[in-house]
Amino acid sequence: MRLPASLFLCSLILLLIPSCNQRQAAQNPEIQVEVERVAASKAKSPEDVRPYDEALAWHEYKVKRVLSGKLEAPVIRVAHWTVIAAKAVPVSDKQGEVVTLKVVPFESVEDIKDISASDDLDITAEEPPRFLDLSQSLAQDRTPSVVRMDYRGNVSDQMQIYWKLRGQLQAVVMGNSHATKGVCPREFFGQENWHTPLMLNMAPAGGNNKLQCLMIREYVDPLPKLKWVMWVVSARTFNAERTDERKYEEFTASPGWHYDQKNKGTLWPMPALDKPVTATELEAMNITGCDMWGWEGRKQTNLPKHLEEQHKQILKLCDSKRFEWSDKIFAEFKATAQHLAQKGVKVLLFTTPLHPYTKDAAASDPDGTTHEGFREMVQHMEKLDAETPGLWFQDFHKGGSHEFPPTEFYDVDHLNRKGAARLAGMIRPWMEQCEKEK
Incomplete structure (x- = not known):
């Protein structure tokens, strides 16, 4: 077509x-x-x-x-x-x-x-x-099968994996690009997850809270074996000064979304699997935008080699401030997270670390989030944790005073593979502690 x-x-x-x-x-x-x-x-x-x-x-x-x-x-x-x-x-x-x-x-x-x-x-x-x-055109040849899995952009690769794994997924990662790069599902659930993937990173890079909540409601909530949702929270998500609807509009205008909505009655509830999908089967799909667990981690760094140059660049990138907390955005996030917890899904909310040099900059990230705004977000999450059984929050950024060195960052606000491995090492014992709580 x-x-x-x-x-x-x-x-x-x-x-x-x-x-x-x-x-x-x-x-x-x-x-x-x-x-x-x-x-x-x-x-x-x-x-x-x-x-x-x-x-x-x-x-x-x-x-x-x-x-x-x-x-x-x-x-x-x-x-x-x-x-x-x-x-x-x-x-x-x-x-x-x-x-x-x-x-x-x-x-x-x-x-x-x-x-x-x-x-x-x-x-x-x-x-x-x-x-x-406004003069450009983009003509593409597409077969019907490709259009079926077209959700506009790299999230299409994650969704292609999702439709293979949905019957066996026990854990899902949600959030923006901080989650896409920062949370590696391969680091969890041991060898079983390596052989028959049990966890998928579904975080839509660049996606606002509206899109994240939509994906939770439409694709994550119905999963029959869901036990965990790891939801990376970012202060920019709750910034009233940053109303970016673009990725949400693209997703909900995509052929994949329209197919799912039209066929919802036949797609859900899904029948029981005869046998689990293996990593070998996923490998044969030749996904290029992420690994078989939906993760897009990078080995290298995109920052200057010398730390002094890194410091200068980060101060320049984070030199402007534009932040105002949005109660409206937070209300949708809170309702979605609490719904998951109330149905028995364990919800882990957490920040991923930003580069330690951001603590010296005017803003905490390149999007203009103020340091005060970041702390305000943390306070809201701590309150949500205190009032919601089955939901927990941790701030791994800690205002930039964390244990992640510059060598563990891909850029100013994204971890590289080494940093993601360190973060997973902190999350695993946290999960064990949460499992013991009633």
Whole structure:
């Protein structure tokens, strides 16, 4: 089955651009312009940005003609999509090429600043105005079986494993990318889990609380053998200043989601398994975006080699603050977590450590979470722990004063494989202690 060219990208762009009233539309119109490419940043690949599944690259253009709209600048910089839904988007980087683009001011597109972006362009005294390209198309050949498992992005790999394992899963990892990289299911349940996987990391990287709760309700709660949910909590998830609906909108617009909703009556309750699914069977699926337990850990670090340079970079990345606690977001999280605990599922809530140098920065993470905001989140989780039997919380970040050295981080706010192994070594005895509690 061949999807119409640009169908997906157009729908994504519509989701990215907030609805505007007439006054806003007059202030931020679309512009069609003929330009000549002067410089181009190196595009990131899907592999470069995992566990995220979107990326942009900045190009600089000399304006030749304005075809529609209003633009007075002689030079502009334009962000082009290079990765969408974990798929590479071809973008020309030929210097001197003349192209016609439809663009909108970058600042007018809500929540796009958090997307990974390549920017190799020269720093200038007067920064050219920045825009987002609306001219790209993304045509893909897809078979019906591939579309069935298409949930938009890297979460599709995790869901493909999920549908194989759902009859035997005893534990699930939920959260954002801190969980995707930081919690390795292979570290739990001993040799049995290695032979017949019992635990799956389902955390959707970049997913907000709304998407996490949706996945818990629709896919985790119905699991027949579920005993544990490990839910990584991040202060950015509860930040009213960070309303990112993009991944939720993509997921609920995906073919996989629509198939599941249409066929819910036949998918659940699921029949008993004749025999468990083995790791060998999963290996034959050739999943590339994660391992057979849904984990996307990295061996290396993406930070400068020298600690002094790491410190400088982290201070720069975490130099702005934007945080306001959201009772509304927390209410949905609390209701979802307490529902699991009330039905007898053991719920472990915890933070993963952020790089220790973040304690010296203005914000606790690159998303602008304040240190005060992080502590506020911890206080809410401690209160939730105290009032909810069958639910426990631990703060492994500890304001940056933890025992995870810089060598155990992939980047500012994600552990690498060595760090994930250390974290698992802390969680296992905690699980044993929780199991003894009534």
